[in-house]
Amino acid sequence: MLLLTVLLCATLANALPHPPQQVPFGPSPPSPHPTPPPGFQTYDDTVAQDKPSTPEKRAAMAKLLDKYAPVFKLASTERYYPSSVPFMLEHYDFVEWENGTQFEPTRDVFSSSRLDSLPHHGKRQHLSVTPPHNPQPLVDGPESYFLYGPSGMPDGMEYGEDGRGRVHDEVYGFWVDNGRGVVDLWYWTFYPYNLGKEVGYFGWLGNHVTDWERLRVRTVNGTAQSADFNTHSGGAFSAGTYRWSDMERQGERPIAYVASGSHGVWPTPGKHVYAQLLNLWQLVDMTDDHGAIWDTKGHVVPIEWWTGPDLAHKIKHTGKESWLEFVGSFGNRGDSNCWWHSIVGICQLVGGPPGPNRWFGDPPDCIIGGAAPDHSTYSFYLSRNVTEQARALNVSTVLVEQICARPEVAFDGEVDWNTLRADQMTVWTVPGRAIPFRGTAQHHATADPCGGGRSAAKAYRLALYNTAGERVSTSSLRVLCMYEPGKRGWVLSPAADIDDVDEWRWMLKEKQREDPPSHTPPSPTSNGRPPEY
Numbered sequence: 005m006l007l008l009t010v011l012l013c014a015t016l017a018n019a020l021p022h023p024p025q026q027v028p029f030g031p032s033p034p035s036p037h038p039t040p041p042p043g044f045q046t047y048d049d050t051v052a053q054d055k056p057s058t059p060e061k062r063a064a065m066a067k068l069l070d071k072y073a074p075v076f077k078l079a080s081t082e083r084y085y086p087s088s089v090p091f092m093l094e095h096y097d098f099v100e101w102e103n104g105t106q107f108e109p110t111r112d113v114f115s116s117s118r119l120d121s122l123p124h125h126g127k128r129q130h131l132s133v134t135p136p137h138n139p140q141p142l143v144d145g146p147e148s149y150f151l152y153g154p155s156g157m158p159d160g161m162e163y164g165e166d167g168r169g170r171v172h173d174e175v176y177g178f179w180v181d182n183g184r185g186v187v188d189l190w191y192w193t194f195y196p197y198n199l200g201k202e203v204g205y206f207g208w209l210g211n212h213v214t215d216w217e218r219l220r221v222r223t224v225n226g227t228a229q230s231a232d233f234n235t236h237s238g239g240a241f242s243a244g245t246y247r248w249s250d251m252e253r254q255g256e257r258p259i260a261y262v263a264s265g266s267h268g269v270w271p272t273p274g275k276h277v278y279a280q281l282l283n284l285w286q287l288v289d290m291t292d293d294h295g296a297i298w299d300t301k302g303h304v305v306p307i308e309w310w311t312g313p314d315l316a317h318k319i320k321h322t323g324k325e326s327w328l329e330f331v332g333s334f335g336n337r338g339d340s341n342c343w344w345h346s347i348v349g350i351c352q353l354v355g356g357p358p359g360p361n362r363w364f365g366d367p368p369d370c371i372i373g374g375a376a377p378d379h380s381t382y383s384f385y386l387s388r389n390v391t392e393q394a395r396a397l398n399v400s401t402v403l404v405e406q407i408c409a410r411p412e413v414a415f416d417g418e419v420d421w422n423t424l425r426a427d428q429m430t431v432w433t434v435p436g437r438a439i440p441f442r443g444t445a446q447h448h449a450t451a452d453p454c455g456g457g458r459s460a461a462k463a464y465r466l467a468l469y470n471t472a473g474e475r476v477s478t479s480s481l482r483v484l485c486m487y488e489p490g491k492r493g494w495v496l497s498p499a500a501d502i503d504d505v506d507e508w509r510w511m512l513k514e515k516q517r518e519d520p521p522s523h524t525p526p527s528p529t530s531n532g533r534p535p536e537y
């Protein structure tokens with residue numbers, strides 16, 4: 005489902021008067037392509053060559069992945085079931101460059117140990133199938149049945165005593181060691197096919213060959229703290245970050261609901277409206293608790309991603325893991341020749357997704373912290389890379405900027421912040437007290453609460469100043485999610501108590517903010533009220 009929404013977002017931004025949930029501090033949907041997070045030493049497919057961790061560490065991580073192996077509940081209306089990657093590799097027939105030129109590598113290239121041998125690791129290439137692959141909504145004939153996945157093929161499903169299907173395909177468990185005991189477990193699921201959405205006269209739009217989706221679990225010193233539920237390119241289109249205690253679980257393991265056809269991962273069963281198309285059709289993900297159960301315990305393929313947060317050198321995967329070095333698309337090119345392409349932005353068939361080698365090292369969708377009554381505290385770390393960049397720029401002072409928001413005065417009664425549009429709220433910044441730059445040591449800053457009724461601290465960012473008092477760089481925003489002890493879900497609070505364990509990483513000289521830089525750090529006596537303009 006990734007590509008559909010990216011396209012929708014990109015092409016429909018103008019058609020949609022108000023893209024839902026697009027608040028100024030909302031995380032922007034990440035790129036669908038495996039771009040390196042900024043601020044890393046190497047994250048380049050051609051440079052990956054570091055030695056993996058010790059066997060002991062790898063074994064411990066495999067155990068951790070199994071400990072939290074998710075139980076995925078597939079929808080009762082699902083037709084397009086998961087598969088392993090090797091299952092799909094057997095069904096590819098040719099490779100197509102993005103410019104339309106096709107070629108047929110020797111058959112052995114379509115294997116987990118040889119896929120990487122495609123030119124430039126498959127860059128700008130699509131692994132492609134020949135049989136019909138644009139179901140509306142079912143496939144035409146037996147030669148396309150593999151698109152249903154092993155469990156969706158005739159007589160392919162195993163049933164439990166409860167009459168519900170059982171699926172046993174492997175998931176790809178990437179463990180990413182962020183240091184200080186923080187390990188992210190990314191469970192990537194794979195499907196031979198993604199059925200898009202039915203959109204009036206246009207039929208089923210956004211179909212694509214193969215689908216990669218994920219559930220990310222954050223562990224601290226071996227214990228799960230939270231999970232990120234992602235779908236539709238993430239960001240504001242997903243359920244986002246949940247505290248562990250707020251999640252449905254089976255024993256210690258998370259339960260996640262998979263959207264029918266498009267396979268996005270949600271924390272609850274039900275109807276999830278995530279976008280509007282041309283203001284006419286709601287785009288909806290349906291999940292329920294009546295379909296097949298995919299318990300991944302014992303089926304997680306453990307994969308090490310990098311050497312650790314300090315160097316963050318990507319491991320070069322070899323042998324049966326070398327398919328992870330493939331950087332192309334896992335499914336056929338999409339169509340752009342339908343008559344409505346210029347209006348709606350997509351045809352029925354869109355291009356297949358890139359592989360799961362994306363986004364590792366990014367912080368969760370939101371940074372979890374306690375609601376604080378009278379002032380905010382922020383503890384955070386700068387990565388070694390940021391520290392070195394900062395030293396070269398003579399950075400001496402760090403400033404936290406707390407982003408506050410409140411609904412417009414005209415907005416009465418109960419406010420659902422999730423559906424509040426940018427034009428329905430006021431957003432402003434409360435600068436914290438400037439603190440000395442401390443390199444990679446933990447920084448601690450305080451800030452006044454967001455002033456005024458119904459206001460809430462929604463995000464924070466960092467600004468770096470040099471010895472001359474010039475602002476040399478501003479980070480991107482990190483969204484905040486606040487809780488009150490003993491209370492489920494998130495609360496709104498004018499102040500936050502944030503202990504951010506995700507090192508800040510950004511390119512200090514590339515990511516300048518749009519506002520003209522101010523020449524002195526704002527005075528620590530800011531009144532914390534919205535600006536008058």
Ligand SMILES: *[C@@H]1O[C@H](CO)[C@@H](O)[C@H](O)[C@H]1NC(C)=O
Nearest residue numbers: 042043044045046389392393
């Ligand atoms: C930080 O990482 C980037 C690559 O992401 C690299 O180009 C840069 O040289 C690094 N800077 C330092 C000071 O290590």
Ligand SMILES: *[C@@H]1O[C@H](CO)[C@@H](O)[C@H](O)[C@H]1NC(C)=O
Nearest residue numbers: 101102103104105106123128
């Ligand atoms: C498409 O790109 C490939 C790889 O760069 C090249 O070999 C091929 O000639 C190109 N085809 C066309 C029609 O430009």
Ligand SMILES: *[C@@H]1O[C@H](CO)[C@@H](O)[C@H](O)[C@H]1NC(C)=O
Nearest residue numbers: 183184185186224225226505
């Ligand atoms: C993990 O445990 C170590 C050792 O007890 C501790 O120093 C560290 O702060 C813990 N990590 C976090 C994020 O709490």
Ligand SMILES: *[C@@H]1O[C@H](CO)[C@@H](O)[C@H](O)[C@H]1NC(C)=O
Nearest residue numbers: 395396397398399470471472
């Ligand atoms: C940093 O400070 C040193 C010594 O004061 C100066 O020579 C250098 O030009 C400064 N660098 C930058 C990037 O401002």
